Every structure is written in C-alpha cells, then in structure tokens.
Amino acid sequence: MKKLLAGLLVLAAFGWLLWEIYHRASAPTGGPRRGGAGPVAFEVVPIRKAVIRDVRRLTGSVLARSQFQVAPKIAGRLEKLMVDIGDEVHNRQLIAQLDSDEYVQQVAQAEAELEMAKANVVQASSNLELARKKLARYRALYEKKVASQSEIEVVEAEYKVQEAAHKVAEARVLQNKAALEAAKVQEAYTKISASWENGEGRRVVGERFVDEGAMLKANEPIVSIIDIASVTAVIYVIERDYGKIRIGQEARVTTDALPGESFRSRVVRVAPLLKEASRQARVELEIPNPKGSLKPGMFVRVEIEFIRLEDVTVVPAGSVVKRNDTDGVFIVDTENMKVRFVPVKLGLEEEDMVQVLEPNLSGSVVTMGQHLLEDGRSIKLPGTESEDASPRQDAQQTPPAGRGVSSGGRQ
Structure with a gap:
C-alpha cells in the first residue's frame, strides 16, 4: 500500500513537471507583459512634413524610333556593299551595287530597237506620201473621165493601207521608247540606296544580312537601317494603373547599362485595349537620344509619377x-x-x-x-x-x- 502511494506521488510530481515545462515553452516570449516584464x-x-508621390516603377525594352530593311527590287549578284554595321548613312545614299552587265545589255538592245522603229516610221511616211500623190493623180484623171471608178477605189484602198502602216510604225516607236525606259529603270535598280521620308537626318546601319558576292532574290534584305536620334521605350501597365496613364505624361528612364544616368521621356502612345491573357496594356514612351547612348534592345526601368503632394505629414511605413x-x-x-x-x-x-x-x-x-x-x-x-x-x-x-x-x- 505504501509503495503504491509513493508511486502515485512520484507520477503526480512528474506530470506536474511536464505541464510546467510545456506551459513555459508555449508562453509568448516577445509579447508585451504587464508588471515585472523586462525592458x-x-x-x-x-x-515630419515632406513631399510624397504616387509612383509606378515598371520595366521595358528600347526600340528604335524607326527601322526598315533595304532590299533590291530585282535579282542579281551583290557586286559591292558600301556600308557595314554601325555606319551612319544619309538619305538617298548609295549603299550597294548589283552586277549590272545584263541590264546594260538590255538597255543597248532597247536603244537599237528604238532606232529601227524610227527608221520604219521614215519609210512608212515615204510610202504614205507616194500613196497620197497617186490618189490625187487618179482623182484628177477620174474627173477628166480618163480613169474609171474601180481604179479610183483601188488607189484609195492602197492609200489607206499606207496610212495604217504609218500609224503602226509610229506606235512601234512609242512602244520601243517605253521598253528603253523600262530597261533603264532595271539598270538603275542595280544601284541600291537607302531612302526615307520626313527629314534629312543621318541614320545608322543596324544589321547586315549578306556579304559581297551573294546571289540575291528580289526583295531579299541586305541591311537594316535604324533611327536612334530618339528611341521608344515599351512598357506594359496593369489594369489598375491603365486609367492613370495619359498622353504627354512625363517619366524617368534608367538602365543598368548606363549606371548613374537617367533620361527624360514622355508617353506618346497608349494601346486602346488590354491583352486578355495578362490584363496588361502596351504603353510607348519617346526618349530623346541625341548622343545615341540608348540602343534598341536595352532593358530599361521606367518611373512614372501619377500624383505629387507637397508638405504632407509622413511617418515611416514601419511605424x-x-x-x-x-x-x-x-x-x-x-x-x-x-x-x-x-x-x-x-x-x-x-x-x-x-x-x-x-x-x-x-x-x-x-x-x-x-x-x-x-x-x-x-x-x-x-x-x-x-x-x-x-x-x-x-x-x-x-x-x-x-x-x-x-x-x-x-x-
């Protein structure tokens, strides 16, 4: 009986000890306590009073303001390429030359055919004049009742034939002139220039697609020309911020490639729709780039200020x-x-x-x-x-x- 009582007491003491350990371990140690809690x-x-702004920081990519590819209008062998990647070009500058021997020969042939057509006109004019004189003579004889009606009709038919032949010869001249002009145009197409509208400023060769000696098809690109005097930053805004974007809104642009530099920009285009998959809308910003520091394809960070409040009460967010x-x-x-x-x-x-x-x-x-x-x-x-x-x-x-x-x- 005594051993049983002693065992129960030990078991009770052990249970109380476990409860006390659990209670202390589960009690909050960092929460506020009353009375004798430590410091x-x-x-x-x-x-303080300060300036605070509603700002969105977005990321995007740089695009050239304009970009196009220069390609030949005719097929041929690339004989000479005058520019390479990074070269500046001006409007209507010659940048490539195709082999023109075949087209020069076509021009010469067209010129010869034109001269032949002109000679045919001279001959047709002479024949027409003879037919006209013969018709006049037979009409005079017919009035004197020397020539018959049937003879007059034959001579008149001969005159009409010569008149038609003269018109055909003149038409052949016009046709050969057009063929000569077409041959000259084809020859001119062997000289490939870079041309654009709206301005005479210089642009830059962005890419080269072929080398000298390559056989080119019509419309096969040779180089790409880009305008980076100003560039476009493309960003995407979420639905919540879409209504805050306005044309003409200013923004600050930075890039990791140019640490310590920032560029001013403004919103120039806002897409009228949001992509259904992402619920985002495309926004384009124009960035002046007179030094050409920003390059197409660069990753940029864009900071757009929606609201700016002066002299307002602010506290640390952590407080x-x-x-x-x-x-x-x-x-x-x-x-x-x-x-x-x-x-x-x-x-x-x-x-x-x-x-x-x-x-x-x-x-x-x-x-x-x-x-x-x-x-x-x-x-x-x-x-x-x-x-x-x-x-x-x-x-x-x-x-x-x-x-x-x-x-x-x-x-």
Missing part, C-alpha cells in the same frame, strides 16, 4: 501597426514619458514613407519595438539618467531620433 528596446523618429484591426502609430508622450497608440487614416505610400491623412500628428513615433508596446506604457528616452528623472526638461522639445528602453509596465 523593451525601441527606436523613435520625428514626424504603422494594427491594434484591433485598426491602423495606428505609437506617439511618444514626452511629458508623461509614455507611449500613446493613435489610430490613423493612411494615404499614399512611397518606398519606406507613408502619408497620414488623419489626425494631424506631431512629435515622434516609435519605429522599432512598437509591436511589443501597449497604449500607455512607460518609456525611457535616450539620454535620460533614470526612469525617475524629471520629464519636464524634455517636454519642451521633440525627442530626437534614437533608441530607448521601455520600463515594462503601465503607471
């Missing part, structure tokens, strides 16, 4: 905490050396700062350790000798930003 380190920052599902901050009460939880209505947020719409705050807010504080908790500010030091010396000024210690209880 809590915290940090305060003055509430905002929730108590009972209400946003608020802990204000330092320097007169009573306590912290006070103040519910706030928030506005814009930019980086690590957030706008406070209501109420009108002043003083300092707790930015570190505030999650461990309670409304009315006593604190010790940096530079004070003890918790019992007179707070009235500090009541006349806003406490400086710095670290402090909470005494760990309400008073």
Whole structure:
C-alpha cells in the first residue's frame, strides 16, 4: 500500500513537471507583459512634413524610333556593299551595287530597237506620201473621165493601207521608247540606296544580312537601317494603373547599362485595349537620344509619377501597426514619458514613407519595438539618467531620433 502511494506521488510530481515545462515553452516570449516584464528596446523618429508621390516603377525594352530593311527590287549578284554595321548613312545614299552587265545589255538592245522603229516610221511616211500623190493623180484623171471608178477605189484602198502602216510604225516607236525606259529603270535598280521620308537626318546601319558576292532574290534584305536620334521605350501597365496613364505624361528612364544616368521621356502612345491573357496594356514612351547612348534592345526601368503632394505629414511605413484591426502609430508622450497608440487614416505610400491623412500628428513615433508596446506604457528616452528623472526638461522639445528602453509596465 505504501509503495503504491509513493508511486502515485512520484507520477503526480512528474506530470506536474511536464505541464510546467510545456506551459513555459508555449508562453509568448516577445509579447508585451504587464508588471515585472523586462525592458523593451525601441527606436523613435520625428514626424515630419515632406513631399510624397504616387509612383509606378515598371520595366521595358528600347526600340528604335524607326527601322526598315533595304532590299533590291530585282535579282542579281551583290557586286559591292558600301556600308557595314554601325555606319551612319544619309538619305538617298548609295549603299550597294548589283552586277549590272545584263541590264546594260538590255538597255543597248532597247536603244537599237528604238532606232529601227524610227527608221520604219521614215519609210512608212515615204510610202504614205507616194500613196497620197497617186490618189490625187487618179482623182484628177477620174474627173477628166480618163480613169474609171474601180481604179479610183483601188488607189484609195492602197492609200489607206499606207496610212495604217504609218500609224503602226509610229506606235512601234512609242512602244520601243517605253521598253528603253523600262530597261533603264532595271539598270538603275542595280544601284541600291537607302531612302526615307520626313527629314534629312543621318541614320545608322543596324544589321547586315549578306556579304559581297551573294546571289540575291528580289526583295531579299541586305541591311537594316535604324533611327536612334530618339528611341521608344515599351512598357506594359496593369489594369489598375491603365486609367492613370495619359498622353504627354512625363517619366524617368534608367538602365543598368548606363549606371548613374537617367533620361527624360514622355508617353506618346497608349494601346486602346488590354491583352486578355495578362490584363496588361502596351504603353510607348519617346526618349530623346541625341548622343545615341540608348540602343534598341536595352532593358530599361521606367518611373512614372501619377500624383505629387507637397508638405504632407509622413511617418515611416514601419511605424504603422494594427491594434484591433485598426491602423495606428505609437506617439511618444514626452511629458508623461509614455507611449500613446493613435489610430490613423493612411494615404499614399512611397518606398519606406507613408502619408497620414488623419489626425494631424506631431512629435515622434516609435519605429522599432512598437509591436511589443501597449497604449500607455512607460518609456525611457535616450539620454535620460533614470526612469525617475524629471520629464519636464524634455517636454519642451521633440525627442530626437534614437533608441530607448521601455520600463515594462503601465503607471
């Protein structure tokens, strides 16, 4: 009986010990405690007036303002290429030459055929004149009743034949002139130039697709020409921001390829639709690029400012905490050396700062350790000798930003 009682006592003691260990292990160690809790380190920052913006930072790619490919209109062997990648070209500059021997021969043949046609016109004119004189003579004889009616009809038919032959010869001349012009155009097509409308500024060869000696088909590209005096940045905005984008809106552009440099740009085109798959819309920005620093294909970061507010109350975003599902901050009460939880209505947020719409705050807010504080908790500010030091010396000024210690209880 005694052994059974002793065993029960040992078992009860062991169970109590396990319960105590579990209780201590599961008890919160970082939450605020009442009474004799240890000191809590915290940090305060003055509430201030500042500029705050509603900004979107997006990424995109650079495109040339314009880009086109230069290609021959006829087939042939590329005899000479006058430009290469990176070369500047001006409007209507000759950049390539095709083998023109065949086309020169075609021009010579067309010229010879034209001369032959002109000679045929001379012969036809002579025959027509003879037929006209013969007809006039027979008409005179017919009036004198020397020639018969049938003879007159035969001569008139001969005249009409010669008249038609003369017209055919003249038409052949026009036809051969057109053939000669066509041959000359074909020969001119062997000289390939880069030409564009709207401006005489220089552009740059972006790509080369073939080498000298290559056999080219009609419309097979030789080089691409790009205009980078100004470039286009293409970004995509989500549905939430689409309504905030406006034509003419300014933006700042940066790129990792040019650290420390930024470029001003403006919105020039906004797509009238969003892609159904991504719910994003294409936006194009024009960037002046007089030095040619930005190149097509570069990755860029675009910062667009939607709203800019001056002289508004801001606090560090990290100072905002929730108590009972209400946003608020802990204000330092320097007169009573306590912290006070103040519910706030928030506005814009930019980086690590957030706008406070209501109420009108002043003083300092707790930015570190505030999650461990309670409304009315006593604190010790940096530079004070003890918790019992007179707070009235500090009541006349806003406490400086710095670290402090909470005494760990309400008073």
